[in-house]
Amino acid sequence: MSRVRWWRRLVPPLLSAVLLMAGSAAAVLAAYPASVDVNRSGFNPPCDNDANVIVPKMQAAAKAAYARLGHVAEDYTGTQFTRAATLGRTAADWGYYVHSHGDFYLNADGRRYTGFREDSGDCSQAVVFSKDIKAKRAGRQSNLVFVSTCHSADAGTTLPDAFAIAKTKSTGTPQGPEFYVGYLGLQWDSDEWVFEQRFWNALAGGKSVGASFDVAMLGAFNSPTFDADWWGTYHWSGAAGPWTLCKTCS
């Protein structure tokens, strides 16, 4: 057998392996986008003279985590994270993470809604209201939504509803492959970073979203009153797309 014929025999299996890898990755990745919006400008140059390095770390951790869950994860900051861009993307997003300044902001309609500020690359940052997101998503199913802002999980938060996530904690009767995480009141960046890294790491280790939240809650926080909350399906694996139950989860 010649050298050429020897390699010919290897081509089909190698080709099939490559196609399998590329094809399956594309099939998984194309279906479930996740956007990671991070306001850096508000806490870094040009608005402050020095960098706040905690914020980019949260961005890197969130993007990597959504990718591990099977999403096509893209991160946006500066002029890529504007109110218009976020609202333009949101209808297609299965996963969503945002880190910014958050509050109950007064809307032009005279009512208050939970929201967060865009980045926009400058220091004049418009508010993205839950009302805006809800209108764009129009009840579309969400997977994991992590709103890393102050007040995002206060009792009256209007953001879960914008992502069609009911504010109920489901264990026995699952409410779908969805989970919303946010913070109560005012929280320090360093504590949020500890919480988020613990949460993403537990998820990466195969724990359910609820178990990951519980593990994250037991971090070494600088503030003894740190608090976060969640709504959704405790036992869900966090994997992108429709139902995927975690076999080993409680």
Add this chain to the structure above:
Amino acid sequence: MNRIKYLARVVPVIALAGIGLVAVGVPASQGGDAFVAGGRSTRPVVLPASAADQARARGRALATALGLPGISQRVARLDDRFDHRTYDEVTSLDAAGREVAIARFTTDGRVAMALVLGWHAAGRGAPIAESAAESRGLGFVRAAGLDAAGRAVVHESAGAGGWSVAWPRVVDGLPVRGDGVRVTLWADGAFHGLARAERPLAATPARPIAAGAARTLAEEWAARRFDGSAGGLRVTAVERAWVAPNDAFSPTGPDAPAETLRLAWVVRFEARGPLAERLRLVETWLDAGDGSLLGGDMVE
């Protein structure tokens, strides 16, 4: 020819195995390298059989003491590069093989964490009052073989499902931020979780700088950082505390809070006016000995 046939059969297998390895994510390196944001904090390390048996026994004893559910245990030793410690994680499983509780023990055998998994819906038992939460929490701390001293910080916690009761660590009258013992209780006072942190402290500076000097340094730092907006900041606290240095304001710092805590002057600013629209509070942490910047924090 036989060799060729063999290769033709194994190459796809190797290729597929490679895909599998890529899919599950093999650590790029092993050893004591630092945590990098975007990566995992923990990775399994070798646990000798005798140590696994010991951890399993500790897990069973703790389960009995705290009433943790589960009928069997799975044990792993994890190197946590974010928390800078190695611990044995004992995961309790129910009859169906589902995870129902987690306990972690530092390699000296002390409890680092205990957690009952799942959600404990309100209404199982009568809610307890704040005044009862501290004594209930203390009972669980002692049952876990730990102790708690000083004034407890008790607060109603949505994330805990009821109450959070913390005993922050205090050394020579100064708080050690992030360290101490914390218990989370369900609204009816049942056990939910427990965490203990006791990180190493650097030497106390022999000649600490005065509070006034620290405040001046912090105000100079704020003026540089916030430039024209610095007028919107007001100092609300100047206090000493042990802190884990971080890279909040220094791109060359570590991605995880530092392993060894340092004594710092913590100077807190509150934002007012237009600055408060994007930033609420800022802290700068200055080395209590030489005033150098150890890190800091923000509430956005």
